[in-house]
Amino acid sequence: MTFEELTQALNEAMDQEDTLAIERLVAEMQPPDLAEFVRHESPEVSLKLLTHLPLEERAEAFGYLELEKQCELALKMTEEGLSQLFVHMNSDERADLFNELPEERQEGILRRMAQDEREDIRRLASYEEGTAGAVMTSDYVTVPAGVTVGRALDIVRQTAPNAETIYQIYILDQAQQLLGTLSLRQLILAKPEAVVDGLMTTDLVSINVHEEQEEASRLISRYDLLALPVVDDQQRLVGIVTYDDAMDVAEEEATEDIHKSASVGPLDEGFGKARITSLYRRRVNWLVLLVFANILSGAGIAFYEETIEAYVVLVFFLPLLVASGGNAGSQASTLMIRGLATGDVGARDWGKLLSRELVVSASLGLTMAATIAGIGFWRGGMDIAQVVAYSMFAIVVVGSLIGMSLPFMLNKLGWDPATASAPLVTSIADIVGVLIYFAIATSILDLG
Template identity: 50%
Template sequence: MDHQELALVLGNAIEQQDFDSALEQVKGMRPVDIADILAEISPALAWRLLDKIPDRAGIFSYLDIDVQMELAREYPRGNLARLIGEMPSDERADLYKQLDQEQKDALLPALAQAERENIRKLASYSEGTAGALMTSDYATLDGNMNVHEALAALRREAPDAETIYHAYVIDAQRKLVGVVSLRALILAAPGTLMHSLMISNPIHSQVNDDQEDVAKTIARYDLIALPIVDENGAIVGIVTHDDAMDVMSEEATDDFHKSGGVSTMIGNMKDVSIRVLYKKRVFWLVLLVFGNLFSGAGIAHFEDVIAANIVLVFFLPLLVDSGGNAGSQSATLMVRALATGEVVMRDWFSLLGREALVALCLGGTMAVAISLVGYWRGDTTVAIILAMSMMCVVLIGCVIGMSLPFILNKMGFDPASASAPLITSVCDASGVVIYLFIASQFLSLT
């Protein structure tokens, strides 16, 4: 049976409250697949199954935080404390942060002293930092251990450590001095000391570093885990490759949404409420309504020219859109290049020159296309007006689209806020003015 079939059989068994056969199914399944099924059934049924599975904490950790909260409300407090005690330290700190004060106060006394402190500590780091992402379940070694002793230590630490493939060598002050891979350990002679086997000065991040930088570091150095140190250089946690992958996906979604003019979205698109969707979207839309009044003002200024030459209106949306389209292309390229680190602030000037050349080529091509249409709908004058306007509009659109992400970055905003709607509105207003200005010059001559 493949995993989808397993899931179906399990779902049916649970629905029919046939827990013996459900348990039989669970044996062949991965925790994340079991969690997906539990999220679909009632909390009471979910608990009846979970209570029978040895790795319930692992499965519970894979549930969305909302589902965890829902389940937590339906579970006797003593059992819940035991479950939370067994969860990976990073996942349980995330759950703890979501509990209200009353739940926290009820939960903490039921936990062991060490767990209590661990939760409080991990929950204290601000969202989006390495501290909030890391787990404290890592393996450490002493520099004076030999390979034989180190392997024995790792065997002891294995049940609680998220990974033992990298172990961190620390001194008496828990200062991070090196990293030893399990690969190196099993290849080395039994008597080799960790001090000589370890890689000194290992790649690490600070506890307050941005989670995006942490993920980039893990990707750059192909790490399984990245050690996180405090201001004294003492190791306080590790971020594992799978968490880094989740962060990269989240940050990409975040940038994608921002560039489409949606504020940061939290949660799954399928489950998000109408109220949240409205709230995340209305800001930009209303702002842009007022931003667009500048286009209107531009038009008002040239009302006489338009009234005398209604044919100009025919090309208005087209010209104005072209600038916005070219500009949002430029912005798209720059936003993503800044996000992946391909491009940095100091590249702005050299990129601007190239962008201007590309814009001239693009504008030239589009000018040819539109002047043909202009000649057909109007006359040579209209064709010339359109060609000239198109060149200017595309050039200015590209320069705006390329520069805005840099300017926003410089001002401390996320460059992804240079969204398509924003670029479009800014380019539209300049497009209207350029087009009608050029038109008024030519038409007053004739």
């Protein structure tokens, strides 16, 4: 059955309170699908559905829920039930949940945990949000240097039930420092009596625990890793980031960049679930700031009040000209911001990109000027046609150059280039557009 069919069948079974059918359907669903279903249910119903699963799978499905929902459910569970769930959750997910719980709940859980689990939760929960440490898991397989392949495989078999991945094995020295890595593929192809040290890869890609999670995601994507080892300042292995977490991080980052492109601040929760107050807060700052930027456009217009009074027809072309500059500018800035984010272009490419943008924007400007000249002639004769055509060309070129330069300059200053959002670039291009337009109009129409 597809997800839609399962959902429908489960809804029907729930309406009919057919417990047997509910149990069967819940067991048949993939954990992410069950999580998706549970998202839309009340905490009570959600808990009831999850209880139909054995503990192991319950913990897995639970881990697919959004953190907010997890927290909501956790608060309705008994301390005993929550502790059992904690034992079976992935170490990275439970540390995230732990951080969201109120203090007395945290203490209750820690009391019920074995010593090593307790330390693991405390340690993973201590890393700052957004760092590699905060997304890493501590469930991985390590073997000491010097063991044979056969012994390593035994260790893999023993650790497998608790490891998030057993496909990369990490070889440590006595000080827990990371010496090398072996894939399970290499291991099962090797002779059982061979020593791991002779087989392991020592050209390691790893990350420091305090670096940003985006960097972890980038490294995993760049080197096509299954898992990235995370080390502390003494090069001791403290965790791994797995490819599936890297995919989630990459998606989150793309969402954040896309939101920034429209001057929306980062939302903590998904857009679907976001509260009115948090949506308001993430949107209002830039909107108000941009009002002040746009006052400058107004001031520019006010400065040319006499020109406007003499030729009211100029106002007809105003929105069109300034919008074109803004549009060309946000195209240029968006291309640049994404290029910088994916590493497709870098600071060193500045000169080359600027000259290319000059040619591209001049071509665009000429096309746009040709488009608009006829309308100018029709509305206001030859003079107006000239004014709007020249203005269009200049505005598109200048708008594009501003659009492509701003992210670059922000990057140079160590700011996030994505701050050069479409609304910001559009506002700046608007101001410049107004000034260019009326300056050209004043000079051609001889109003100076």
